[in-house]
Amino acid sequence: MKFIVDCMLGKLAKWLKILGFDTIYFSKIEDAELLELARKEKRILLTRDNELIEKSRDIESFFVTSEEWNTQLEQVLDEFDLWKKVSPYSRCIECNVELRDLSKKDVKNLVAPFVYEQASAFALCPQCERVYWKGTHHQDMEFKIEEILGKRKKKKKKTS
Ligand SMILES: [Zn+2]
Numbered sequence: 001m002k003f004i005v006d007c008m009l010g011k012l013a014k015w016l017k018i019l020g021f022d023t024i025y026f027s028k029i030e031d032a033e034l035l036e037l038a039r040k041e042k043r044i045l046l047t048r049d050n051e052l053i054e055k056s057r058d059i060e061s062f063f064v065t066s067e068e069w070n071t072q073l074e075q076v077l078d079e080f081d082l083w084k085k086v087s088p089y090s091r092c093i094e095c096n097v098e099l100r101d102l103s104k105k106d107v108k109n110l111v112a113p114f115v116y117e118q119a120s121a122f123a124l125c126p127q128c129e130r131v132y133w134k135g136t137h138h139q140d141m142e143f144k145i146e147e148i149l150g151k152r153k154k155k156k157k158k159t160s
Pocket residue numbers: 092093094095096097125126127128129130
């Protein structure tokens with residue numbers, strides 16, 4: 001499942017990528033160009049723009065109702081049944097390509113010594129060559145991911 005996200009929903013786009021989903025986003029793009037890309041790459045359009053929904057009759061689209069990025073994210077994960085497919089840090093948030101796992105010894109010269117000491121898992125973007133790691137650096141982000149996934153668990157309890 002691939003997404004193309006409307007200009008207004010930058011934070012949603014970023015978080016879809018953090019959670020591992022194929023997502024493209026442009027901070028500035030003409031509607032026609034956006035729709036053409038969606039058509040060509042068979043991407044689902046995510047938007048809060050009624051006009052854009054009107055123009056996108058021939059492609060799959062989803063109207064995100066919330067104004068809050070975390071609720072938007074939940075709406076998308078619910079709508080497309082993606083909760084089980086969440087795979088944090090599997091995609092470069094700049095290039096939208098899948099990361100390649102790196103072993104600890106491979107990264108010795110690529111990251112700062114304290115990162116090398118503290119982080120447990122590393123991955124490389126084959127396109128921009130940025131190195132991603134799990135560890136102290138991303139605690140903030142990991143906390144948010146836990147929070148997002150925790151919401152799903154609570155929801156499940158309510159419905160069962
Ligand atoms: Zn990259």
